[in-house]
Amino acid sequence: MKIQSVRGTRDFYPAEMAGRNWLFDRWRRASRRAGFVEVDGPVLEPLDLYTEKSGEEIVEQLYWLQDKGGRRLALRPEFTPTLARMIADRQAALPVPVRWFNISRCFRYERAQKGRLREFFQWNVDLVGVEDEVADAECIALAVDGMKAVGLGPKDVVVRINDRRLLAALMGHLGVADDRVPQVFAALDKRDKVPPEALAEMLAGAGLSDTQREGIDRILAWQALGDIDEQERATPEVAEAVESLQRLFGHLEAFGIADWCRFDIGIVRGLAYYTGPVWEVHDRRGEFRALFGGGRYDRLLADVGGKAMPACGFGCGDAVLGLLLEARGLLPAAPPAAEFYVASAGAAGIRHVLEVVRHLRGRGRAALFNPKGGSLKRQMKKASDAGARYCVIVGDAFTEARRVTLREMDSGEQRDLALEDLGG
Amino acid sequence: MKIQSVRGTRDFYPAEMAGRNWLFDRWRRASRRAGFVEVDGPVLEPLDLYTEKSGEEIVEQLYWLQDKGGRRLALRPEFTPTLARMIADRQAALPVPVRWFNISRCFRYERAQKGRLREFFQWNVDLVGVEDEVADAECIALAVDGMKAVGLGPKDVVVRINDRRLLAALMGHLGVADDRVPQVFAALDKRDKVPPEALAEMLAGAGLSDTQREGIDRILAWQALGDIDEQERATPEVAEAVESLQRLFGHLEAFGIADWCRFDIGIVRGLAYYTGPVWEVHDRRGEFRALFGGGRYDRLLADVGGKAMPACGFGCGDAVLGLLLEARGLLPAAPPAAEFYVASAGAAGIRHVLEVVRHLRGRGRAALFNPKGGSLKRQMKKASDAGARYCVIVGDAFTEARRVTLREMDSGEQRDLALEDLGG
Numbered sequence: 001m002k003i004q005s006v007r008g009t010r011d012f013y014p015a016e017m018a019g020r021n022w023l024f025d026r027w028r029r030a031s032r033r034a035g036f037v038e039v040d041g042p043v044l045e046p047l048d049l050y051t052e053k054s055g056e057e058i059v060e061q062l063y064w065l066q067d068k069g070g071r072r073l074a075l076r077p078e079f080t081p082t083l084a085r086m087i088a089d090r091q092a093a094l095p096v097p098v099r100w101f102n103i104s105r106c107f108r109y110e111r112a113q114k115g116r117l118r119e120f121f122q123w124n125v126d127l128v129g130v131e132d133e134v135a136d137a138e139c140i141a142l143a144v145d146g147m148k149a150v151g152l153g154p155k156d157v158v159v160r161i162n163d164r165r166l167l168a169a170l171m172g173h174l175g176v177a178d179d180r181v182p183q184v185f186a187a188l189d190k191r192d193k194v195p196p197e198a199l200a201e202m203l204a205g206a207g208l209s210d211t212q213r214e215g216i217d218r219i220l221a222w223q224a225l226g227d228i229d230e231q232e233r234a235t236p237e238v239a240e241a242v243e244s245l246q247r248l249f250g251h252l253e254a255f256g257i258a259d260w261c262r263f264d265i266g267i268v269r270g271l272a273y274y275t276g277p278v279w280e281v282h283d284r285r286g287e288f289r290a291l292f293g294g295g296r297y298d299r300l301l302a303d304v305g306g307k308a309m310p311a312c313g314f315g316c317g318d319a320v321l322g323l324l325l326e327a328r329g330l331l332p333a334a335p336p337a338a339e340f341y342v343a344s345a346g347a348a349g350i351r352h353v354l355e356v357v358r359h360l361r362g363r364g365r366a367a368l369f370n371p372k373g374g375s376l377k378r379q380m381k382k383a384s385d386a387g388a389r390y391c392v393i394v395g396d397a398f399t400e401a402r403r404v405t406l407r408e409m410d411s412g413e414q415r416d417l418a419l420e421d422l423g424g
Numbered sequence: 425m426k427i428q429s430v431r432g433t434r435d436f437y438p439a440e441m442a443g444r445n446w447l448f449d450r451w452r453r454a455s456r457r458a459g460f461v462e463v464d465g466p467v468l469e470p471l472d473l474y475t476e477k478s479g480e481e482i483v484e485q486l487y488w489l490q491d492k493g494g495r496r497l498a499l500r501p502e503f504t505p506t507l508a509r510m511i512a513d514r515q516a517a518l519p520v521p522v523r524w525f526n527i528s529r530c531f532r533y534e535r536a537q538k539g540r541l542r543e544f545f546q547w548n549v550d551l552v553g554v555e556d557e558v559a560d561a562e563c564i565a566l567a568v569d570g571m572k573a574v575g576l577g578p579k580d581v582v583v584r585i586n587d588r589r590l591l592a593a594l595m596g597h598l599g600v601a602d603d604r605v606p607q608v609f610a611a612l613d614k615r616d617k618v619p620p621e622a623l624a625e626m627l628a629g630a631g632l633s634d635t636q637r638e639g640i641d642r643i644l645a646w647q648a649l650g651d652i653d654e655q656e657r658a659t660p661e662v663a664e665a666v667e668s669l670q671r672l673f674g675h676l677e678a679f680g681i682a683d684w685c686r687f688d689i690g691i692v693r694g695l696a697y698y699t700g701p702v703w704e705v706h707d708r709r710g711e712f713r714a715l716f717g718g719g720r721y722d723r724l725l726a727d728v729g730g731k732a733m734p735a736c737g738f739g740c741g742d743a744v745l746g747l748l749l750e751a752r753g754l755l756p757a758a759p760p761a762a763e764f765y766v767a768s769a770g771a772a773g774i775r776h777v778l779e780v781v782r783h784l785r786g787r788g789r790a791a792l793f794n795p796k797g798g799s800l801k802r803q804m805k806k807a808s809d810a811g812a813r814y815c816v817i818v819g820d821a822f823t824e825a826r827r828v829t830l831r832e833m834d835s836g837e838q839r840d841l842a843l844e845d846l847g848g
């Protein structure tokens with residue numbers, strides 16, 4: 001019986017795996033350049049870790065199971081709650097600030113579609129213990145460095161930055177009741193994904209008056225911090241949030257990445273735990289979903305049972321980014337399987353081939369051979385298919401004098417040499 | 425509420441993660457030296473992929489869940505069935521032999537104990553399309569190369585090699601009925617883990633007579649291929665299996681690893697799919713469970729719906745190996761978080777620090793700073809805690825002349841230089 005893979009999951013054949021390794025390698029290097037260290041947690045986490053903060057609704061969007069003891073275990077949908085749990089567990093012993101990154105497989109039980117998979121990888125970066133906006137700027141700078149590392153530039157992508165405190169203060173100024181704010185935020189978060197009428201409907205559903213909705217329309221038209229009306233600026237909470245954003249943009253300037261970033265009052269982020277600056281990265285042409293999502297979550301540590309600690313960070317999935325890199329032709333070709341291919345000729349047999357293979361590998365060189373042997377022509381064809389740079393021909397000169405022929409595959413040039421001189 | 429992690433899972437804090445990356449890196453390099461290419465599949469697989477071959481009993485040892493459509497999905501307990509599924513899917517297009525490796529997170533719902541976890545990683549290597557024993561030897565050679573790469577030698581570990589066809593032929597010679605053989609194999613597989621009386625009991629339970637059990641005792645006493653009695657050798661199936669093992673040992677000799685390997689008639693392997701040579705790696709002192717398990721599985725591809733194809737490979741978990749490496753003091757220390765730590769002094773502020781950080785990272789150097797600032801003394805302490813090799817002091821000379829002070833942390837030696845000359 002032929003068995004099909006699960007919908008929304010991927011098989012990584014050599015070419016896809018090479019692309020994944022290439023991407024992860026760039027994420028790792030960028031993280032390390034910024035002094036972040038890698039951590040990881042389990043895939044299986046207690047379901048409570050997610051329901052505690054997000055409520056039981058999240059159960060519908062997760063893969064979870066009940067174990068033999070009746071405990072509900074979830075497949076992690078993201079890394080941040082695990083990170084918060086790990087920090088809460090060792091809070092007294094960890095040197096602050098904590099700078100951690102992680103590249104983890106995550107799972108979401110959603111409708112599988114372009115750029116939205118049920119199994120995906122996420123680059124997760126968190127900086128814990130710093131309240132100052134410089135920490136948010138550091139995270140954004142690392143996201144930008146990660147994009148540079150895969151060949152993207154400020155003409156390809158934009159970091160859209162907002163602050164939930166600003167949005168909350170503006171809602172207060174419009175007279176929106178506090179208990180309606182989460183519903184309004186949820187509606188705004190869907191703004192790019194639904195037609196304007198649907199947004200208006202959602203806002204009306206949140207109990208907003210016509211005047212309040214007009215106020216939101218006016219706010220959403222702001223293109224820069226400077227567009228904020230004097231009237232709103234007079235509200236102390238708005239003024240404070242604007243000053244904080246100005247400090248953040250100042251730090252981004254110092255990092256030399258101002259041209260990658262802009263203020264966007266429409267950025268809200270869906271996740272419940274954000275408390276301050278929030279940001280997303282989008283492709284400039286608007287062809288794809290958000291590439292990165294990040295922000296400040298100063299209450300999450302206390303929510304998982306730790307001592308309260310300021311924190312910020314971001315996540316970047318591999319699926320949407322992969323689509324963008326493919327569309328821009330930025331994914332590299334897979335590297336060849338080996339530098340050397342060892343082939344036998346004449347009276348030499350598999351034992352002689354193995355001896356040469358062993359010599360090359362012992363010198364740290366990648367060496368392939370055909371366990372099925374075959375004619376020299378056939379072996380050379382295999383060497384060429386494998387993308388080998390050199391073919392080492394082991395023939396009578398080897399059995400007689402331990403000498404081999406080294407053929408450079410591209411040029412076809414050949415020379416004889418002693419085994420000891422092979423492989424540097 | 426404090427949330428606990430799931431039993432049998434691990435949190436990888438920076439030190440543990442550094443060890444994991446170190447190990448995976450060595451596995452990857454060894455695999456690539458032997459011309460194997462990396463692949464991966466999903467964690468979530470159809471439960472059928474495992475029950476098809478192993479029967480419904482395996483459901484008890486797996487984590488699995490039912491999705492909203494009533495489909496049973498399992499968390500993969502090993503990679504080989506996924507590999508077989510992936511090959512069966514593209515069988516016509518894949519160049520043969522297929523040499524794939526994979527480092528994957530796997531899940532088993534077993535009693536968590538030392539070296540046996542519910543979430544673990546496995547290095548998986550498979551060579552598909554070659555019937556010759558040279559393919560088995562190639563896999564064993566790669567396992568040995570992987571052990572060398574982490575500092576183990578033939579005095580630490582031994583590869584114990586057998587062939588299921590030999591064992592089956594010997595059972596035939598003893599007159600054990602074919603349908604009893606799986607039960608006998610299962611009993612023999614537990615030999616090292618139970619007292620001799622328990623083994624005798626299991627064999628009696630399989631319906632073996634006293635004479636047959638005595639025969640098994642005699643067989644299990646063999647230490648080398650040469651110990652096999654003339655009487656058994658006269659059986660053609662036994663003779664054939666012995667010749668095949670002799671060819672295998674000949675190839676291992678050519679690979680230069682004969683001193684790592686020995687024949688062991690007691691090696692059976694638990695998994696149902698093995699059809700030929702089977703082997704395990706054990707620590708010589710016998711302190712731990714098996715480190716590697718491998719063998720030939722010529723029927724698995726047909727079992728998952730593909731065309732029959734000879735195949736062999738191995739798996740090596742990270743948990744038992746980690747215990748052995750720890751016991752032998754072979755795990756390396758975690759690398760420092762960054763080479764450079766940038767500190768401010770005098771009139772210089774965070775913006776000047778960020779400028780220097782940006783300069784260093786732009787040159788590919790890892791650079792840290794304290795987003796909370798603080799006194800120079802405090803920042804130097806942080807630099808030392810982070811294991812930084814250099815502290816870059818950004819003070820009045822920077823605001824005046826873009827010059828910084830470079831302090832080598834170990835020696836305390838300091839020198840002034842222009843920003844352009846910093847970081848090579």
